[in-house]
Amino acid sequence: MNLKLEQSTINNQQSKIQISGSKSESNRILLLQAFYPKIEIENLSNSDDSQVMSEALTTSSHIIDVHHAGTAMRFLTAYFSIQNGREVVLTGSDRMKERPIKILVDALRTLGADIRYMESEGFPPLKINGKSLTQNKVTLKANVSSQYISALLLIAPKLENGLELTLEGKITSVPYIHMTLSLLKEVGIETSFIENIIKVSPKSSISNQKLIIESDWSSSSYFYSILALSEVGTKITLSSYKEHSLQGDSVLAKIYQQFGVTTTFFNNRIKIQKRANINQKTFIEIDLSNAPDIAQTIAVTCFALGLECYLKGLHTLKIKETNRLLALKIEIEKLGGEVSITEDSLSLKASKVIKSQVAIDTYNDHRMAMAFAPLALRTSLIINAAEVVSKSYPGFWTDLKNIGFQISE
Numbered sequence: 001m002n003l004k005l006e007q008s009t010i011n012n013q014q015s016k017i018q019i020s021g022s023k024s025e026s027n028r029i030l031l032l033q034a035f036y037p038k039i040e041i042e043n044l045s046n047s048d049d050s051q052v053m054s055e056a057l058t059t060s061s062h063i064i065d066v067h068h069a070g071t072a073m074r075f076l077t078a079y080f081s082i083q084n085g086r087e088v089v090l091t092g093s094d095r096m097k098e099r100p101i102k103i104l105v106d107a108l109r110t111l112g113a114d115i116r117y118m119e120s121e122g123f124p125p126l127k128i129n130g131k132s133l134t135q136n137k138v139t140l141k142a143n144v145s146s147q148y149i150s151a152l153l154l155i156a157p158k159l160e161n162g163l164e165l166t167l168e169g170k171i172t173s174v175p176y177i178h179m180t181l182s183l184l185k186e187v188g189i190e191t192s193f194i195e196n197i198i199k200v201s202p203k204s205s206i207s208n209q210k211l212i213i214e215s216d217w218s219s220s221s222y223f224y225s226i227l228a229l230s231e232v233g234t235k236i237t238l239s240s241y242k243e244h245s246l247q248g249d250s251v252l253a254k255i256y257q258q259f260g261v262t263t264t265f266f267n268n269r270i271k272i273q274k275r276a277n278i279n280q281k282t283f284i285e286i287d288l289s290n291a292p293d294i295a296q297t298i299a300v301t302c303f304a305l306g307l308e309c310y311l312k313g314l315h316t317l318k319i320k321e322t323n324r325l326l327a328l329k330i331e332i333e334k335l336g337g338e339v340s341i342t343e344d345s346l347s348l349k350a351s352k353v354i355k356s357q358v359a360i361d362t363y364n365d366h367r368m369a370m371a372f373a374p375l376a377l378r379t380s381l382i383i384n385a386a387e388v389v390s391k392s393y394p395g396f397w398t399d400l401k402n403i404g405f406q407i408s409e
């Protein structure tokens, strides 16, 4: 489904949006719920990735396909490694078969897991023979993906002696590790994270409890971008959010102040408002190693505002749903921008033109579709394969229509 977005403006009257639960928190809590059925969940993510996670944890199938869901692939690799006596094949989309998993598999093997590669060494699909793991200490590289670390931490309380992880190298996407530890703590599991050593104590059962998932901050990023491109005075209310979030992407509230957008927290909601236009000479420089999922949103905001920017700490972007650095360069250049990329950064020149009627390719990446959509406040454009958004935000196009975007097939 290719969608045509006509040049639009925001309707200030209708701008209240309910965003569903964080997919990162949801996929962690679903796994914990499989271990501890006394957990009740509220505001679970309606994303495809959480749907996939939930089904994988309840099916008795031998072959489990997680499609494009990175967290599901990594968390379930750890989960099935400790399902004593069960054998599963864990597979995914063609892209998933290119997303590395060796660091996690090596760590699980050190703990005693029986995991075999079925196609290429170091990549899914995997054949996993569940066992009781006996070891409790492992060292792993922490500079490629934090998901490997979270996967190990999530199974840690179910290991006989808990787990001690030693992290090597510069730790990437750190807030996601803290999110995992905070959720373990919330259900009553003891953890510590001192320098580069994380310890988790074993816990066989927990008491009844309800976990309320905060809405997804990464999904809110597209509204921050929309506000940054809107007239001064425009506002949108999003729910349900907390001032002290477990999600690193909540740094958006601070980042978008640079684009003249302010955030006010009230009654589990945020009001985001465009307060001032930004000076065209502003140079934006941001390190996103703690918040990689909002890089595409910010790059497109800068392009649309005609700002020069330098985004760094982007070393994980090339192993996500697509090579996001390359995809950003190609698509922004189609629109008339000038982008250069390195292994871990993106530089955008200030640009005065935005070509109209350009068809944006989305590369099976939800965030490509959603990051480029706010450009409809400047010009008309087409988003190819727009259904990709369902990976994290199935209601995205409906929500945009409700705030005034003119969208047709």
Ligand SMILES: O=C(O)C1=C[C@@H](OP(=O)(O)O)[C@@H](O)[C@H](O)C1
Residues within 6 Å of the ligand: 023, 024, 025, 071, 144, 145, 146, 147, 150, 172, 173, 176, 292, 293, 316
């Ligand atoms: O643990 C998580 O929920 C996630 C961690 C991040 O991945 P990396 O640690 O691979 O950067 C992030 O990009 C992803 O969308 C979700």
Ligand SMILES: C=C(OP(=O)(O)O)C(=O)O
Residues within 6 Å of the ligand: 068, 069, 070, 071, 072, 293, 320, 321, 367, 392
């Ligand atoms: C990178 C992402 O997800 P995952 O790694 O879980 O596929 C994302 O949602 O941007």
